[in-house]
Amino acid sequence: MRSLAIVFIYLFLPASALAQSATVSGTIADTSGAVVPGATVVLTGPGGQTTVSDAQGGYSFRNVAQGTYQITATLPGFAPVTRNDVNVASANVEVPRLTLAIGALGETVVVSASRIDTALVDAPATMSVVTSDTLATTPAQNYADLLRGVPGVNAIQTSARDVNLTSRQATSTLSNSQLVLVDGRSVYLDFFGLVLWDFVPANLGDVKQIEVIRGPASAVWGANALTGVVNIITKSPREQKGTNVVLSAGGFSRDAGSGVGKGAGAVFGANATFADAPNSIWSYRVSAGYFNSDAFPRPTGRIPVIADPRIPGATVGGALYPADGPGAPGTAFQNRGTSQPKFDMRVDQEISGGRITYAGGVAGSQGIIHTGIGPFDIQKGSYIGYGKVNYTKGALKVNAFANLVSAEAPNLLLVNPATGQPLQLNFSTQTFDVEAGDAVRFGSRQVVSFGGNVRRNNFDITIAPSAENRTEIGGYAQDEIFLDPVRLTIGGRVDKFGNLSDPVFSPRIAAVVTVAPSQTVRASFNRAFRSPSVINNYLSTQIVAPTDLSGLAPLLPPPLQPLVAQPFPLVVNAVGSKIPINGAPQQELTEESLTAYEVAYTASIMRTTATAAFYVNDLDHNINFVQLPPNLDPYTAANPPPGWPLPPAILALLAQRGIFLPRTAFTYLNLGPVREKGIELSVDHRFAAGVSAFANYSWQAKPSVIDSATPFPAEELALPPTNRFNIGASFDVRRLLGSGSVQYTDKAFWSDVLTSPYHGFTDAYTMVNGTFGVKWMQGRVTTLVKATNLLNSDIQQHVFGDILKRTIIGEVRIAY
Known part of the structure; x- marks a missing residue:
């Protein structure tokens, strides 16, 4: 009956409870001998662990399985210190004191x-x-x-x-x-x-x-x-x-x-x-x-x-x-x-x-x-x-x-x-x-x-x-x-x-x-x-670009001249590379x-x-948001800008003089x-x-x-x-x-x-x-x-x- 009980215990206990384990502990100090709290201590080996030294510079790792381990201590401002020969058997291990020396930034x-x-x-x-x-x-x-x-x-x-x-x-x-x-x-x-x-x-x-x-x-x-x-x-x-x-x-x-x-x-x-x-x-x-x-x-005045x-x-x-x-x-x-x-x-x-x-x-x-x-x-x-x-x-x-x-x-x-x-x-x-x-x-x-x-x-x-x-x-x-x-x-x-x-x-x-x-x-x-980016590819929005048309006044009959005295709120398109311009596809970015x-x-x-x-x-x-030539996709007499205050035929006359109002003004290009x-x-x-x-x-x-x-x-x-x-x-x-x-x-x-x-x-x-x-x-x-x-x-x-x-x-x- 006793033998059956022992077999039962071995069958149902976790393996970690059966394995031989020990506690590994030690102290961190600096070159003056003062203890160092807050150092990160890493145990590397068959069962790695991490801890931090306490107020007395002490640290400990519990339930450490048998094997050979490395211990490393680090703290900002100090050079790392490592001990490679920590052997753990069935008994607890006290590691000799690890001493941190002030380190250069290059040792980080x-x-x-x-x-x-x-x-x-x-x-x-x-x-x-x-x-x-x-x-x-x-x-x-x-x-x-x-x-x-x-x-x-x-x-x-x-x-x-x-x-x-x-x-x-x-x-x-x-x-x-x-x-x-x-x-x-x-x-x-x-x-x-x-x-x-x-x-x-x-x-x-x-x-x-x-x-x-x-x-x-x-x-x-x-x-x-x-x-x-x-x-x-x-x-x-x-x-x-x-x-x-x-x-x-x-x-x-x-x-x-x-x-x-x-x-x-x-x-x-x-x-x-x-x-x-x-x-x-x-x-x-x-x-x-x-x-x-x-x-x-905010800054004020004029740039x-x-x-x-x-x-x-x-x-x-x-x-x-x-x-x-x-x-x-x-x-x-x-x-x-x-x-x-x-x-x-x-x-x-x-x-x-x-x-x-x-x-x-x-x-x-x-x-x-x-x-x-x-x-x-x-x-x-x-x-x-x-x-x-x-x-x-x-x-x-x-x-x-x-x-x-x-x-x-x-x-x-x-x-x-x-x-x-x-x-x-x-x-x-x-x-x-x-x-x-x-x-x-x-x-x-x-x-x-x-x-x-x-x-x-x-x-x-x-x-x-x-x-x-x-x-x-x-x-x-x-x-x-x-x-x-x-x-x-x-x-x-x-x-x-x-x-x-x-x-x-x-x-x-x-x-x-x-x-x-x-x-x-x-x-x-x-x-x-x-x-x-997805904006570079698929931007599709309209913005208002105030446009000075006052230079047209001498070309207009007197009744129309007041209509260009103030900047015109020109609606322009700003698009990404995958949005067609005037029905034509753009070059791929x-x-x-x-x-x-x-x-x-x-x-x-x-x-x-x-x-x-x-x-x-x-x-x-280089992917840049750039202004397009105004004649690439201009407004025309057949398709004037929203709110255009002048006769649409004016746009045709401007085009003959090489002046265009852009419908699509901005896109992304590789430069x-x-x-x-x-x-x-x-x-x-x-x-x-x-x-x-x-x-x-x-x-x-x-x-x-x-x-x-x-x-x-x-x-x-x-x-x-x-x-x-x-x-x-x-x-x-x-x-x-x-x-x-x-x-x-x-x-x-x-x-x-x-x-x-x-x-x-x-x-x-x-x-x-x-x-x-x-x-x-x-x-x-x-x-x-x-x-x-x-x-x-x-x-x-x-x-x-x-x-x-x-x-x-x-x-x-x-x-x-």
């Missing part, structure tokens, strides 16, 4: 360059990392403020909610060449490729680091990584156990432009995060936040008339800025502030040495977005929601996610001729994506990584009513070969989009040569692409491509990381090649734990048009700032923390909004920013004062953008 481990873990100094692409130390002390109120200090990145803010950025070329409204990810999930809006940064559902306190690839990255990330990648990597729940609450409030000066006499504007926000790990298997995080800002002041810097003898500018307030359509709009609620949650399940992550969230937005056809006002209730499931085990990653977007936005300047109401941009899109990737090591000198994804986009857009849903599929492979002292990377990706007739190949070749310990020189070649050549140097010596890069980028088949080149220099030094300083400089040459059969029109060129310089320092020691920085940006020329009278330069500017804080109650409460533009300069980062003045914010952080 990044994942974005190759989609596998790589030290920054060895990455096959030029990268910058915004660390959690920087995030803890930054005065930034948005991602443009935060990333403006990265070399090679042109970041602009045009309204209280609207920010855009691009690497190594001029930024614009609706910038759509920079891929943005949150934990590897793309957040760009597929219908145009742009990023609404306030739709990113992650509080800055939840972010572990931000990795920025400064250059094309389609070889592993596919379309939209044309000029670079921003990957926002959040902390795991185990890395931020506890409750964190952040309350902020303050104001900004409005003593400029339309804000004169209105008093200061108000800013306030609140964020809360709770994370816990009730056992070694499950952990979770819940976070929510809200941000609100009044409207910034200066200047000589066109691109075309000898031509001029641009001269338009009046729309008034900030009520007024006739096309002449005024009421500027708006912004409100941005967000909610996010994540659950991690540790399983058989891997991890399954379940996450979801929603972010809302309200406020102005500037575009090439004027500002749109995103209405309250607009949102992006997402859900995702990820599985990771070592280099193996399997991910699935869905992005759901819904927004309503009336144009504040343009009227829909058919309704007499503001031109309405309503869009609802659904994106579903499944991807997988892995890496295999062959011996000690070769690692091959590979993967692919399938993506489905569904569109419902008012200004593109005939838009077709789209399926995308792509796969990549990369071979890293270690031939001491050369690390050779050869790879590429093939993508097939439903709106492109042929697959697109994006290659990468990079050779990283170790010229001395912790010093490398890299030479690389990349090609990247951006597919035409092809993908926009960028071919990049780069030489770079990286040194990570002691606590200092220095980098230098020289690049040449050739952009071809000829343009060359961009530049130099980037940076240095970062860690003086001690929590104390660092940096400086960087970026030089961008004026874009040059490359000879071709279809040359890029000079009037479409935008000119980025030639010189940009950043210098700053930060500290977080004992009870005090803070930062200070100075940012200089040269003048820039903008040509992406409305017509040439609205084009022109923005002045060079210098921003002085700073933060100072004090910790109370053993660090559980922190109070800070944050300031941007301390000199209260009038800063306009786009010729049609709002004016930025000094902002001062008070912040309280509570952690328990």
Whole structure:
């Protein structure tokens, strides 16, 4: 009977209960011997686990199966430390103390360059990392403020909610060449490729680091990584156990432009995060936040008339800025502030040495977005929601996610001729994506990584009513070969989009040569692409273009002359490439491509990381919204414009003189090649734990048009700032923390909004920013004062953008 009972127990007990297991524990300290709390400790082996060191620097892993393990401890600001010989039998194991030494920035481990873990100094692409130390002390109120200090990145803010950025070329409204990810999930809006940064559902306190690839990255990330990648990597729940609450409030000066006499504007926000790990298997995080800002002041008066810097003898500018307030359509709009609620949650399940992550969230937005056809006002209730499931085990990653977007936005300047109401941009899109990737090591000198994804986009857009849903599929492979002292990377990706007739190949070749310990020189070649968006293909809307007909007065009988004294509201069509013009099909758009050549140097010596890069980028088949020749699809006597005040026969007489009024005035075309080149220099030094300083400089040459059969029109060129310089320092020691920085940006020329009278330069500017804080109650409460533009300069980062003045914010952080 006893034997039967034993057999019964062995049959029905879980295998994990029968296997021999033990507890592995130890302590993390720094070089001074002080314990280090908050370090991430990873146990790798037959049954991997992850934990975080406690207030005494201790960590433990329970129910560890027999075998040989590796333990790695990491903490921002320190070099990783690894122990490879942890043998677990039946008894508990006490691991000798792991000591973290202050590390250089170049020792930071990044994942974005190759989609596998790589030290920054060895990455096959030029990268910058915004660390959690920087995030803890930054005065930034948005991602443009935060990333403006990265070399090679042109970041602009045009309204209280609207920010855009691009690497190594001029930024614009609706910038759509920079891929943005949150934990590897793309957040760009597929219908145009742009990023609404306030739709990113992650509080800055939840972010572990931000990795920025400064250059094309389609070889592993596919379309939209044309000029670079921003990957926002959040902390795991185990890395931020506890409750964190952040309350902020303050104001900004409005003593400029339309804000004169209105008093200061108000800013306030609140964020809360709770994370816990009730056992070694499950952990979770819940976070929510809200941000609100009044409207910034608008520029007033007239855009200066200047000589066109691109075309000898031509001029641009001269338009009046729309008034900030009520007024006739096309002449005024009421500027708006912004409100941005967000909610996010994540659950991690540790399983058989891997991890399954379940996450979801929603972010809302309200406020102005500037575009090439004027500002749109995103209405309250607009949102992006997402859900995702990820599985990771070592280099193996399997991910699935869905992005759901819904927004309503009336144009504040343009009227829909058919309704007499503001031109309405309503869009609802659904994106579903499944991807997988892995890496295999062959011996000690070769690692091959590979993967692919399938993506489905569904569109419902008012200004593109005939838009077709789209399926995308792509796969990549990369071979890293270690031939001491050369690390050779050869790879590429093939993508097939439903709106492109042929697959697109994006290659990468990079050779990283170790010229001395912790010093490398890299030479690389990349090609990247951006597919035409659904708006590029299927835009179909009408806009009113006020047209001056006063020049016709001498040709008209006196009774008709008063009819042309005022601009005529000419109704014109703006269409995508797949919409016929005058019954004839247009030429198909092809993908926009960028071919990049780069030489770079990286040194990570002691606590200092220095980098230098020289690049040449050739952009071809640039997809631009252009004005068509007026005689391509003109109004005629048989088909006059709506509301035409003159006899239709006048149109025939005008045509005989070579004067046409266009019925279709705008479309998207592939333009000829343009060359961009530049130099980037940076240095970062860690003086001690929590104390660092940096400086960087970026030089961008004026874009040059490359000879071709279809040359890029000079009037479409935008000119980025030639010189940009950043210098700053930060500290977080004992009870005090803070930062200070100075940012200089040269003048820039903008040509992406409305017509040439609205084009022109923005002045060079210098921003002085700073933060100072004090910790109370053993660090559980922190109070800070944050300031941007301390000199209260009038800063306009786009010729049609709002004016930025000094902002001062008070912040309280509570952690328990």
